[in-house]
Amino acid sequence: MMKLTECQCAKVSYLEDDELIKDTALRIKKKHPQITESDVTYLPRLKAAFEYANTIPLKEENTRRNFLLLETFYPDFYQNPEVDKWLRTPNGYSADQRLEDYKHVMINRERRRL
Template sequence: MLEFSEQQAAALAQIDARGYVEQIRQDLVQENPAFADDGTLSVRLWHAYEAAREMGISTDENMAAFLRLEAFSPGFYEKPATRNWLTRPGRPADARFHDYLRVIRWHIEHPDWKGGLEHGGTGSAGGRGSGNGAWAALGASWSRLVGRDGGGGNG
């Protein structure tokens, strides 16, 4: 059996994480070709991955949703209200992020409702591979909600 030092194990984990983020990026480009023109997407997704880990997001489902949300709404997690909600003590970040997604999905499905939150997101995520058709519909709804024309980048 191979034995790795702590540094070697960390390096392998880093390689795995980068591969995971790249797979999400490829899935996003396949589902929405406009993302292929977004030269910042890879870097943004990696920073979002690191931020999600730092906040305590750990499940594959939530991580995939977090990265997909970053693609459609760059820097969403940096907004003070969002960051405060996700890092608030009392419940795990995964549970809070799941609640955040449910509220945002409700707002997308009820666009005429005029109260509540001012920050956005999307619905539930697929598995680690993230090739989930529901994301295409939610991405389109999210794009309409935030006024994004599908051209990549901030918009």
């Protein structure tokens, strides 16, 4: 069995995260062709959001992708103090569930044009 050093493990994790961000960006742009933001600004914005998501921490890959989807349509949404508090405050639900709840609130607000 091959053993990796801590530095090597960190590099593998970084590469996996980077691939997840790029793949998610590609999927979002394919599904929503109205997104025309250049990758020069779009990918670093998603990277910053992903780094924040890791501090919550979000565990499920699908939830991390949803976080990036929210960032796409609501830039810097997580920097709002109320959103940050909601995502970080343990209330009996996981951070993944709190994000899913927030996503549904935002979807419903869009549908009602609030």
